[in-house]
Amino acid sequence: MNLFTDIRALVIASLDAMVAEGVLPEGLDFTNVAVEPPRDAAHGDMATNAAMVLAKPAGMKPRDIADALAAHLMADTRITFAEVAGPGFLNLRLDAGVWQGVVKAALEDGVAFGRSGMGAGAKINVEYVSANPTGPLHVGHTRGAVFGDALASLLSYAGYDVTREYYINDGGAQVDVLARSAYLRYLEAHGQEVAFEDGTYPGDYLIAVGEALKAKVGDAFVDKGEQFWLEDVRDFATDAMMTLIREDLAALGVEMDVFYSEKSLYGTGQIEAALKALDDKGLIYEGVLEPPKGKKPEDWEPRKQTLFKSTDHGDDVDRPVKKSDGGWTYFAPDIAYHYDKIERGFDALIDVFGSDHGGYVKRMKAAVSALSDGRVPVDIKLCQLVRLFKNGEPFKMSKRAGTFVTLRDVVDQVGPDVTRFVMLTRKNDAPLDFDFDKVTEQSKDNPVFYVQYAHARVCSVLRKAAEASIQADDATLAALDLSGNTHEAELAVARKLAEWPRLVEIAARTHEPHRIAFYLYELAGELHGLWNRGNDVPELRFLQDDAATSQPKIALARAVSIVISAGLGILGVTPVTEMR
Numbered sequence: 001m002n003l004f005t006d007i008r009a010l011v012i013a014s015l016d017a018m019v020a021e022g023v024l025p026e027g028l029d030f031t032n033v034a035v036e037p038p039r040d041a042a043h044g045d046m047a048t049n050a051a052m053v054l055a056k057p058a059g060m061k062p063r064d065i066a067d068a069l070a071a072h073l074m075a076d077t078r079i080t081f082a083e084v085a086g087p088g089f090l091n092l093r094l095d096a097g098v099w100q101g102v103v104k105a106a107l108e109d110g111v112a113f114g115r116s117g118m119g120a121g122a123k124i125n126v127e128y129v130s131a132n133p134t135g136p137l138h139v140g141h142t143r144g145a146v147f148g149d150a151l152a153s154l155l156s157y158a159g160y161d162v163t164r165e166y167y168i169n170d171g172g173a174q175v176d177v178l179a180r181s182a183y184l185r186y187l188e189a190h191g192q193e194v195a196f197e198d199g200t201y202p203g204d205y206l207i208a209v210g211e212a213l214k215a216k217v218g219d220a221f222v223d224k225g226e227q228f229w230l231e232d233v234r235d236f237a238t239d240a241m242m243t244l245i246r247e248d249l250a251a252l253g254v255e256m257d258v259f260y261s262e263k264s265l266y267g268t269g270q271i272e273a274a275l276k277a278l279d280d281k282g283l284i285y286e287g288v289l290e291p292p293k294g295k296k297p298e299d300w301e302p303r304k305q306t307l308f309k310s311t312d313h314g315d316d317v318d319r320p321v322k323k324s325d326g327g328w329t330y331f332a333p334d335i336a337y338h339y340d341k342i343e344r345g346f347d348a349l350i351d352v353f354g355s356d357h358g359g360y361v362k363r364m365k366a367a368v369s370a371l372s373d374g375r376v377p378v379d380i381k382l383c384q385l386v387r388l389f390k391n392g393e394p395f396k397m398s399k400r401a402g403t404f405v406t407l408r409d410v411v412d413q414v415g416p417d418v419t420r421f422v423m424l425t426r427k428n429d430a431p432l433d434f435d436f437d438k439v440t441e442q443s444k445d446n447p448v449f450y451v452q453y454a455h456a457r458v459c460s461v462l463r464k465a466a467e468a469s470i471q472a473d474d475a476t477l478a479a480l481d482l483s484g485n486t487h488e489a490e491l492a493v494a495r496k497l498a499e500w501p502r503l504v505e506i507a508a509r510t511h512e513p514h515r516i517a518f519y520l521y522e523l524a525g526e527l528h529g530l531w532n533r534g535n536d537v538p539e540l541r542f543l544q545d546d547a548a549t550s551q552p553k554i555a556l557a558r559a560v561s562i563v564i565s566a567g568l569g570i571l572g573v574t575p576v577t578e579m580r
Contacts, residue, residue, distance in 0.1 A: 001105040001113070002501040003098065004046065007078070008035040011048050014072035023068050024058055037499065044081065044091035045495060051088035062088025099494035100482040106497055106559035107478035111566045114500045118508060119160030125341050126152040128352035129249070129256075130167040133241040134178045136205055137248040137407040140354055143432065144383045145407070146423040146572070148352040149254045150513035151381075153570045158508035163346070164257045170238050171262035171333060177201065178241065179234035183221070185210025186233070190222055209240045248407045253416050253572050260340075265333045274339035274371065275308075275321060275332065283309040283370055289317065308335070313366035335367045342372050349378040350511060352428075358382055379511055383428045390436040414439055417573045421448040424517040424571055442579070444528075447521045451564060452576045454524035457531060458561035459577040461542045465554055470547045474562075477555035485552050487540055489533045493526045493556055500563050513571065520567045527560045 011033060018024045033054070038047040051066035058065065063084055070082035070090055081093035106113040128148025131141045149164070156162045169175075181201040184194040189210045196202040213221075213236055221229040242259070249256070265271055278284050288302045306322035308331075321332045341349055349368060353360065361380045368378040388395035388405055390413075395405060410419050413436055422439045425447050426432045442449050465472040485494070499519065507515040534541040542557050544550045565575045 001102065001109070002116075002505070003102060003498045004035050004502045007046055007092070007094075008033070008048075010073065010076055010078070011035055011050055011069070014069055015050060015054070017072055018065075018068055024054070024060075024065070028054055028057055030054075038091055043085060044083070045094045046092045047085075048090045048092070051084075051090060055088065066090045096486050096491060097483065099491050099498065100485060102494050102498040103482055103485070103556055103559045104478050106562050107474050107555060110474060110562060111569065113562060114504045114566060115157055115159070116501065116505050116508070117159040118505050119155060119158050121159065121161050122347040123163070123345060124155055124160045124348045124350065125163045125165055125344075125346040126155070126350045126352070127165045127167055128152075129245075129254070130169065130353075131245065132169045132172075132174050133238050133245065134174055135201055135203055135241060136244055138404040139386050139388060139407065139410055139434075140383070142252065142407045142410055142419065143386050143423050143428075144352050144354060145249060145252055145254050146420045147381070147383055147428050147513065148350075149252075150420070150424055150516070150571050151350065151352070151511055153572060154504070154508050154513045154516065155511075157566075157570055158504055160508075164255070166256045166259045167337060168238075168242065168259055168261045168263075171266055172330065175234050175238055176230065178237050179230055180226070182206050182209045182213065182237035182240075183226070183229065183233050186213045186221065189214040190219060205244065206237075209237055212240065213237075251411050251416060252407060252419065260337065262333055262337070265336045265340075270340065271328060271332050271336040274336040275306075277339060278308060278335075278367075278370055281370060283312060284321070285309060287318070289320065308367070308370075310363050310366035310370070313369040315362045315366040319363050319366075331363065331367075334364065335371070338364065338368050338378070339371050342368070342376050346376065349376060351378065351380045353380060353382055355382050355384045355429075381428050381511060384431045386423075386432050386434050388434050388436070392437075395436065410434070418448050420572050421451070421517060421568075424514045427512065427514050447517065448573075450528070451520045451524045451568070453579055454527045455561050455564045455568075455575045456577060456579045457527065458557045458564075461554060461557050464543055465550065468543070468547075468550075470543075470550055470554070472551065472554050472558065474558065477551060477558055480552050480555055482552045482555060484549075485556055487537075489530045489540060490553075490556060493523075493530055493560060496523050496526045497559055497563055500567075516567050516570050520564055520571075523560060523563060523567075527557070530556075 012030050015024065015028070015030060015033070019026055019028065033048065033050045035046050035048045038044050050069055051062040054065055055062040066084040066088045070084060073079045073082045073092065078095055078098050079092055080095050083091050085091050126148055129137070129141055129145045131137055137145070152162045152164045177200060181196065184196060184200070185206045187210075188194050188207070213233065216236070221233070275284055285307055286304055287307045288304055289307070291302075303324045305320040305324055307318045308321050310319045311317065319331055320329045321335065323329055338349065351364065361382070364380060365378055368376060388410070418439050422434055423432065438446060439448065440446070442453075444450050462472055485491070503515060503519050507513060530540060540553075542550065542553045544553065561575075568575045
């Protein structure tokens with residue numbers, strides 16, 4: 001049940017009637033007619049822009065359209081008030097029975113309340129984390145992992161067929177550095193003293209890898225040139241790191257559908273096939289790039305390279321795909337990887353990158369546009385940095401990692417649920433401060449506590465109802481007459497519940513799962529507000545002197561817990577039944 005969709009359908013039907021009556025001319029496009037919550041709740045329950053968007057094409061004054069539309073809408077029993085505001089906006093108030101119907105719908109549908117068929121089963125690939133397999137995941141990866149996972153769950157909830165994917169960057173020079181670093185730990189396991197030069201990975205996490213390598217090969221690689229061991233150690237260390245990364249993701253509650261190896265693109269003809277596809281479209285050529293803007297680097301020299309004409313698809317400059325020495329650029333396998341996604345039949349792609357990948361956005365969009373002839377959209381979401389604090393001070397790095405704070409450092413401190421919720425309390429492109437003390441305090445200022453406390457409060461009501469032998473299962477509550485729930489504080493809760501289905505679709509359409517966290521905080525606020533009003537107004541308390549009076553109020557509370565549980569499920573957070 002999407003009440004806003006229902007009322008918009010009523011508005012469109014009224015406009016059609018106005019066309020039939022000759023009040024409006026024929027041929028008008030109603031696509032941009034919207035029904036939304038008003039900016040100020042004092043103005044009404046909903047507002048429509050119909051008169052504003054139709055005035056110019058209709059050749060009429062907005063207020064004239066709004067006045068005629070108001071008269072039509074008032075004929076519907078759901079509408080109790082329709083008032084023209086400003087130049088032609090139309091504010092609406094709905095009958096209390098409409099809001100009580102929302103509560104019934106939530107109880108009848110359960111966690112399916114708010115689910116949408118918007119996606120219509122379209123296949124969408126969400127690639128996220130995709131960290132280099134050179135060590136444990138750090139706090140920046142944590143934010144990307146939570147964002148990507150919540151976005152994937154949100155899209156699934158909105159009716160898309162979602163694939164969660166991790167791209168293993170195991171084809172570049174960084175895995176050779178990993179191999180050399182693991183080799184040093186291998187020598188250390190044999191009792192040698194080693195020194196980690198700049199550019200290697202000194203973290204303690206490689207100690208176990210070195211020892212495991214010793215157990216596997218003995219002293220076969222000791223004091224041998226890297227031509228004898230580099231490939232074997234690279235594969236061994238990469239596998240060990242991916243095991244570590246999978247464990248880190250599991251600790252956060254993230255489970256991927258696909259792990260895709262960059263290395264699998266080399267020597268298999270896939271890079272060549274992707275570039276041939278571009279070449280067949282006339283988008284590959286031999287050329288010399290202009291020097292970089294600003295001060296020219298001393299080592300820059302004009303040299304012929306194989307270039308992708310990405311400017312034909314919105315990029316600022318054309319991009320090299322093959323270097324003058326015949327080797328692939330970093331961009332070439334990325335093109336091939338996205339070509340493979342397109343060939344796998346996805347209808348849309350989403351890439352979740354760190355903030356340092358901003359320069360990659362236009363070129364990647366250009367490649368996908370070119371390879372799919374503009375058929376497959378790609379949305380690239382950049383996750384900004386996370387700043388960690390504890391006891392008022394920046395949180396120090398992990399000795400295990402050597403140079404950064406790990407995902408496990410965070411999860412071990414506060415648990416996966418708190419970590420996930422807090423990572424979604426800001427939009428992905430805004431910096432986020434993560435204060436270990438604040439995210440565990442029990443106050444309204446801590447969003448995760450505030451939302452969980454609302455759910456726990458409802459669970460306590462249900463337990464007390466059971467103790468008092470009051471039937472409060474969902475089927476019983478859904479069948480009740482809720483017409484007595486008319487206090488403004490009760491209706492405010494129902495109005496907020498009505499926003500949920502609309503909010504899900506907006507969040508899914510914009511790829512913004514943080515909207516779910518924001519909404520849950522607001523819904524929790526309405527529940528807490530009603531609870532607190534019950535301290536002064538006894539008839540608002542959820543448990544009254546008899547079952548018949550208690551049940552309709554319990555129904556409202558239970559509807560709130562259903563939506564909170566569904567929302568937390570999208571975020572990957574387990575709702576609590578009591579606060580400890």
